[in-house]
Amino acid sequence: MAVTIAQLRALVTTVDSGSFTAAARDLGVGQSAVSHAVAGLERELGGPVVVRGAVAAATPLGERLLGHARSALASVDALEAVVRPGTARGTVRLAAVPTVCQGLLPRLRELWAVVLPDVDVQVYEGDDDEMPEWLEAGTVDAAVLVDPSVVPDGGVVVAKDEMAAVVRRDHPLADAAALTLDDLHEDGLVAGGGGCEYQIERMHELAGQPFRYAHRVREMSTMFGMIQRGEGVSIVPSLGRVMLPDDLVMVPTTPRLERTLVLSGPSSRPWHPLAKALVDAV
Structure with a gap:
């Protein structure tokens, strides 16, 4: 052949x-x-x-x-x-979850535009569990992994953020110092938006409570719409603050839970050279 x-x-x-x-x-x-x-x-x-x-x-x-x-x-x-070493140029495919696409990638892409001007970064948006799958399958060349159990060789931590409650601006507890899971369940918890369900489950574990929710959705736009209509409240990463409609606000939660975001190439195959260039530039 x-x-x-x-x-x-x-x-x-x-x-x-x-x-x-x-x-x-x-x-x-x-x-x-x-x-x-x-x-x-x-x-x-x-x-x-x-x-x-x-x-x-x-x-x-x-x-x-x-x-x-x-x-x-x-x-x-x-x-x-x-x-043939030289100026990095070409196209690299980068996967990230919605909150990272909105809250972190704009800053990273501004940096890459300066230090890697001839590199075109194509963004693929997906859920937490799709990041490692796409990376190892070769669908993308690099990804921002959410809370990997081990930082892959060559990967680098690019940010950390905390989970936070999202409620209407006119909610009685909108000005509270922090909201508990019990507070949120009183209104009905909308879970799953933007691929954050694992973190919400983990928060229930930390609080010694069974994971439960009133609604389970996939898209953050659906989740925000339900909160705006008074159909529930939710928990999202603080990077998602830039995505909030004007009538919604974020409030800290207890227990606190932090996410670690790691920029990496694949672990089961050679890295695309431009994936390494992205990592080396941050």
Whole structure:
């Protein structure tokens, strides 16, 4: 089998960008070159790897190949960075949870724009448990991990924040020094928004209480809307303060719980050189 790096790069870029046209633009080549590379890969493998359509997507065979292709490309990029050192340039995919995307990444991206001006940081937003999955599967090159049990080799702590209650500005306890879980349960706890359910569960453990909630949602916008309508209150990381509507406020909680945020590349495959560049720059 004579699979080439160019073919693997064409496959990954086409799937990531969603079309042969966009892949050609990202790779700086003609569309026909991308099409020929993917077609050559399909001949070598004996089956289609990309579904041609309005949006190019991986076939089941392509999906099985993607993880290996990303690992191979990361190794090649790392090798080239060693043998041809120079100004970092290119695109790096970075995953983070919503509160980090809103409350931390703007500051980090301002820093990277200055020290890594030729690096394009593409942001992928997901939940806490998706960060390590995407990182190890090769969906992204770097991620801000939330409370990892161990800081991965090469990773760096980029921030810490605390969990805080979110209530309406006209709530009777909006000016309290701190709110307990019992205070919050009286109004009905809205859990899960923005992927913070693990931290809310942990707070119940620290308080010696069973984890319970009145509502369980996925999106923070849904959670904020319910609080605005008086349908409950919630707990979110303090980095999410920038996301609050004007009629909602944050109040400290007891027990206190801190999150640790770690910027890292994968632990099971070579790092993309630009992932290392991001970490080295903070």
